[in-house]
Amino acid sequence: MQLRQIKIHPKNKLHQTITTALFSTCLSLASVAAMAEVNDTQQASRQQMSVPAGNLGQTLTKLAYENQIPLAFDPALTQDIQNQAISGDFTAFELMDALLADTSLILTSSPDGTYRLLNQTDYTMSGLAISAKEISGALLSEYKGGQIESGGRLGIFGLQDSSEVPFSLVSYTNKAIEDQQLESIAEVLDNDASVQSGFGFGNYAESFMVRGFQLDSDAISYSGLYGILPRQVVSTNAVESVQLLKGANTFVNGVTPGGTGIGGAINLEPKRAEEHLNAITLDTTLEGQIGVSTDVARRYGDLNEWGVRVNALHRGGDSAIDNESRSETSISLGMDYQHEHLSIAADMGYQKQTIDAGRSVVYIGSALTQLSPPASWKNYAPSWANSELETLFTMLKADYQLSDNWAIKGALGINHNEEYGDYGSPTVSSEDGTATMYRLSVPYESDTISSTLGLIGDIQTGSISHQLNLSYSDLTYKTYTAYTMSGSSNTNLYDPVDGSYPSTTWSGGNMDNPKRRSATHNQGLSFADTLGFWEEELLLTLGLRHQTINVDNYSYDGDPESSYDDSATSPIYGLVYKASDEISLYFNHVEALQQGEIIASSESYANAGSNLAPYHSKQNEVGIKFENGTLGASAALFEITQPQAYAGANNIYDYYGTQRNQGLELNIFGEPLTGLRINTSATWLNAKLEDTQNGANDGNYAPNISQYRVVLGAEYKLPQITGFSLGGKIIRSGPQYVDSANTFKLDPWTRLDINARYQSFIGQQPVTWRLNITNLTNESYWASSKEGFTNYLTQGNPREIKLSLSTEF
Template sequence: MAAQRKHYFKNQLHHAISAAIFSTSLVVGAGVSSLTFADNTVQQETREQVNIAAGNLGKTLTDIAVRHHISLSFDPALTQGLKNKAVSGNFSPLELIDALLEDTGLIMTANQDGTYRLMDQSNYTLSGLAVSAEQIDDSVLTEYKGGQIESGGRLGVFGEQDSANVPFSVVSYTNKAIEDQQLESIAEVLASDASVQSGYGYGNYSEKFMIRGFELDSDAISYGGLYGILPRQVVSTNAVESVQLLKGSSAFLNGVTPGGTGIGGAINLEPKRAEEHLTALTLDTTAEGQVGINTDVARRFGDKNQWGVRVNALHREGDSAIDNESREENSFSVGVDYRAEKFNVSTDVGYQKQIIDNGRSIVYAGSALTQIPTTPNAETNYAPSWADSELETLYGMVKADYELNENWTLNAALGANKNKEFGEYSSPTVTNLDGDATVSRLTVPYESNTLSSSVSLLGDLTTGEVTHQLNAAYSGFVNKTYAAYTMSGTSNTNIYDPADVAYPEVNLYAGGDMENPHIRSKTDAKGLSFADTLGFMDDSILVTAGVRYQEIDVNNYKYDGALDTAYSDTATSPIYGIVYKPSDTISLYANHIEALQQGEIISSTASYSNAGKNLKPYISKQNEVGIKFEDGTLGAGAAVFEITKPQAYGEDGGVYDYYGEQRNRGLELSLYGEPLDGLRINTSATWLDPKLENTKDGTNDGNDAAGVAKYRLVLGGEYDLHTLEGLTLGGKIIRSGPQYVNTSNTLEIAPWTRVDVSARYESTIAQHDVTWRLNITNVMNENYWASAAATTYVNYLTQGNPREIKLSLSTEF
């Protein structure tokens, strides 16, 4: 068929048309449009060396037609779901299109007027519909074959960027990856990346991440580039189009995070958009009886398909794999967008409510321990039956961009969040190797409100032979928190043989109004930034230089609402980066970033003389060099880096303050894509040397930072079985190295290995395409301490989840 198609194509070359100028005239009729050009035939016959990455066939063809002024029309349904293979060599633009159409079942034919159209090779008659501007995928990211990984992501003030063009390491996991692996939380998604370690937050159920060995709290995950919009503890994935991971310091790009975490990396979530008509339904269940239903509906309408609506709804409830623990989740989101020639606007509104009953949280390491106790059985629940939490969030975001002219674009975004939580938390403090422990009750009503905004001006200019990508941006947020608490005395239990202790009614400690919590903090962070990426030698060398002015104002209040402490600080921080591309597939890069970070809040129950206060903001620094290979079929990267931040210490009765620094040096390797037809891989490795330096009195100089695994390895992949069409088998192996539980390095958790497996089968029922998915995490039901963490005054452990078997059935109408 390929030979026949080439022969047919060559017989039509004399009809070659093209254009010297993109006339920008869109011929519109009945919602159908085509691109027309003036004549420039010589350009269409000129051969040049090209390297085209594998990707979305319709988008690739449209990009080539626009770039080379070829009038090409086709019915978008022809290319829906089709991927082009990677192509390299000497081609004229018309020959390149022919090469991309190989093995697709499509051919390009010439019309009598010198224009071109795509045809189904098995049916040479076609209605002649043309692709409309609204149906063109304008994503700048390279989607790797299989559709689960994209190279690049949103880089704050720089907008969405392909990884090959920026001096940072960034990768995105798509909604297809989320669906195929039945991933219900952000931690489950990022378990596929060795640079990320996850666990629970301090005494609750929030997801806490370690990226390159530094903390990132769940409330520091951005949404469309805005901080403070998403639910605070756990974020559902059902309305997420992609989970974008930036490895390395991001404060210049995104501004200060809520809480000041995120020195080692950033996570951004992009909402789903209505790209085409869709009505999808997914039913899921687990071996323990948890059942869920998820609907996903998208529509585009208007005479030019300029309007789009995407609605997602999820309900899931039932027992988890942990003994006696149950969870309920309700999530609903609506995304509306309008797309015009120069103006785009979108609105996203979401609601999420999660209820956790008898929830297993963390285990505190008692001060008398000389080593870490053996991990309990994976299913063991050492939380009392009354331990629970209710998490409810309403959030929204409006974004718009306007093309001022061909060189300048103005972007703006505004988002808000209202978060309400009520938890009765209880985590054991283990006191000896026999597992004896004490538990108490901490009851906390918590509320927070956040308003976040950004404005940026992006320019694309050329001075002489140097290109400039300019951006000037403002970003900021205002966050207010409200809380109260009561705390009981302790009861005895054992983490291996837990006692279901009675609910302790007596409160030994209390603060605030439990029915109407007073304000506890107000954080106002804002920053201005300017950066220029200069391109030399046809953009084979890209040099980025920028500066950010950051201001942080923090007020802390007592539980009665009276002002306690306040501070304000500013900093001007630089960024430098360079990318050198010796070829279209290889990028060498380096960066230096300095950033102002918000100081941590010292727990009001800590034994320090400045308990309840805020530490001042501090400066973190990063240096990184790396190499990337990306051709759309395979992506690979290697990076070495050093990140430093001040380290805080304190002694009972003394002042908790900065006395030294944590210096993480590391090496990252990654490989992903489809090296062989039907074989998709995603593997990565990270080695870290997290040292403490200049500590107070030199006590911990040279020790490792607590909670940082020395290494992590992830080997993942899947394979389409040719012997049974529609069946895909996959799996993932995670190996995590040892990590210390405390800064004195006297307590350490052992390395661990987890194995996950999966199967996916695509078939047809009643003329509807359906997909069956089976995923089993922790196949061997291993008992292991997944991570450790050190807070201002206590160290704790998060246990790995037991084996969980998930089954789902999805269909589209």
């Protein structure tokens, strides 16, 4: 049993001077080196190889370059070391072993697929040292090409391999983020067909549909804790992996702050210092966005028990949308301490994003039944539309090994979030684009404290093993806001009118000192036992979670308005059967607990002013997984049901209807042919409405859900050009309805992205060039829709061309 690591984050607001100082420090620490990708044929096949006597560092550098091995090391390690001439039948790694045989140096591997030299006397981190005898297995474990991991964090279960759990779980690594130059979580999850992304209601918050159910950006967890990350958009520069759990997940993660996430969960893991690292990346876009990011890591102590990693990013300039500009500053500090029985980690982060003349969403009038998207680059937002998002967060985690079989773990995180936005989006009333525009200005602040405490253990009862998990979670989330709103002005979606800043017509609260609008307190206690039969060939997971949800709502003046206090218990059971070393079958039944609706006293229902009890969304799933080290594949059939509320008999508002999502998911990733890496997924959804009000929409498709999505991703290393890889992906999204009545239907769309990567040298310094083009054909399409108080559409982004140069030393 392995203990996990820990993290910290601050709560005080960082001023611009501190930001600049930290960023400058990172720049001064970072400099130049690069990764070259491994040519697997040359690694795995023995051939006649020879090297002359000479300087060991120069010999290793030449050998790595010729065999496309991403090797980096401190030149001081080999400065005075000479190697003897060697000749014989070797793989590239066997030859490196031979060259290092009479030295104190060892070759180590990193999770991102790179290799480094370390001095044995300084090296203590387990799981990284490799030799030629072990290298073939290490490479096979990277069938994902270093971009995908089949596993991730499963709440109270901790970090798990997908083949060991009865869930669909996949992770996208920092290598995928770097190689595709992915700047947001939505861009990362474009690689998975189960996820559809768009904007929040009138703002720039990333919003997701997973298996056809909404997951808001504030429902993304950070190393298992909710409420810690920035609320609207999360930068990827300090993220080690983006982990996607598909399906109902309240049991493993608890209730999200906003109650979304029935169809899946997203968890981000921070970067950790594994060895010395100095890296710098310069990037730009054709439109003028320019960025610089640094990544610096160190390990200290006699046993390398202390680790520090600093990431910094600044990027700004015009986007690919006309007249829109964005800037971003992000700084993170991760520290960890590793001891025989104790593991502690702390993380601090600061992020600020500014959006000017930002294109958000398009509201649609109730009479519309179709609407063509404008040109992909068209900006129908006014010049005064803007938003500034600033977040400071900190997290501390600790794991302690009580004995060989028992461990205790805990985490505490704090977040302070400040936003201000002048939002303006057109409300279209006619197919010719006739629209009106309002201004809504909103200051928003929030404070979150999130914590968890758990006990994990392994026991044996006869021939049956037990993996026990007992966990308590607590989240307190408070929001403060106010607003001013203007009257309407006329515009057109296809020929926008940019008027002056409109005057205020309505207002609520104090714009300079917004009052508390809500306070949420979620507590959960869960217990699970995973029983292993026949030497864990069969794994049965049983568990219960008791969740308490308390919500207090306030007027814009801070006066109590309504409250909600309820609890419920949700079960889970799952089964994994390992048919072979490569194939596992699984089944699960999970109930996702969600906060019930609060019926405002101003509503006309007979039960106005009351609260609906928490409700359960139920999931049944069966699937198969295949993993042989070179190729991974999975297939899953699932059904998720969610209660739907409306006014029934005697005008009582309650849960009477049901949304039933039935689906099929397919995934395949790995390296089926030498040099060819694939990441392909497909999802088909049959989402229907049942028992609707007066039967009006019975049998209709549930709105906002693409009926199918396919992502065909691939990358090929061209053997004719050393160090050159060419790749891309095709995304095909099927039709979807905007409304429950199924009168407004969006057309299917297709998007093509391409990327190229070239690893070379500038002088003696290895560098990596990356080119990425998103939406190569500049297609105009509606990427997603949302049904609500006012239905709205999110348009897909125009073509964007990104170029970067990165190096390590």
